[in-house]
Amino acid sequence: MKTISETRTTPGAGTRLRGFSGPTGDEKEKSMRAVVYDRYGPPEVQRLEEVERPVPSEDEVLVKIHATTVNRTDCGMRSAEPFITRFFTGLRRPKRRILGMELAGEVEAVGQAVSEFKVGDQVFGVKGSGAHAEYVCVREGAALAHKPAGMSFEEAAAVCDGAAIALSCLRLADLGKGQRILIYGASGSVGTAGVQLARYFGADVTAVCNTKNLELV
Known part of the structure; x- marks a missing residue:
């Protein structure tokens, strides 16, 4: 299992992606970067793309991802091996474009019915998919918890699996x-x-x- 941290840049600097131009203005508030895939295969089928940022429902927490992982399940879903995997992920093509199960980050927004988490809380947890992105929505009653103060985001994301x-x-x-x-x-x-x-x-x-x-x- 590999742990992936957010890319850190200094003020005024940035990470430029060849052949990729992000949105500007108000569009930035509604979009995010994510690693997506539309067909099964090797790691090369994945690409970085600008997608719509999820909006939390009344019982969900919007988490800004600081660290995530690539585990055995992610690799199996991406390659659709063994073939039986396709019965769960999509027979011809993936049903869900964004992989990533384990996450650690900071609460960006909460739904009206959420009571255990508030904006700014540092959290970690597990979700079926979607963590290979800048933001992800997780239900309050799902596998999500406050991150221990003495644990880094990378450690918290990695501990979720094994x-x-x-x-x-x-x-x-x-x-x-x-x-x-x-x-x-x-x-x-x-x-x-x-x-x-x-x-x-x-x-x-x-x-x-x-x-x-x-x-x-």
């Missing part, structure tokens, strides 16, 4: 001190988090991974 899944599994197993656990695939996103969390819970951990990744585990 660590969250591993923690859920270990809680379901009711893992405790002195218990023994075997973690298969211990060098992956879920596995590495699982090893660390299991040790934190005081369990006796046996980890299995590819030989080339032994140092990582």
Whole structure:
């Protein structure tokens, strides 16, 4: 899994994209940049494009993205491999043009019914797609939480995948001190988090991974 941070520029400087010109004036308030794709294939099918900025409904939070990730699910949806993936993402072409599940950023706006978040809050969470953009809308009751003060945006976005899944599994197993656990695939996103969390819970951990990744585990 790779973490992607926002591009930072100094005042008066900018990032110029070859063959790309953004909107001007009032259009900027209604648009955003996003990485989109309209057909399945390798990473090259994706491109940076100016798209309409989402508007939060009454129970949604509009988040300005500071960091996101590219995980195994994003890659599978982009390439539509295995083929069965198309039954969920679109048989001939993608139903949703913007990928990205994990996000961390700052609340830009909230719907009228939102009570747990306010403008300016730093948050992180998971959404089915849409995080590979400057803004994304997330329901208040979805997987969205306030970011810990001691955690960077990059760390918060990355922890949503492996660590969250591993923690859920270990809680379901009711893992405790002195218990023994075997973690298969211990060098992956879920596995590495699982090893660390299991040790934190005081369990006796046996980890299995590819030989080339032994140092990582």
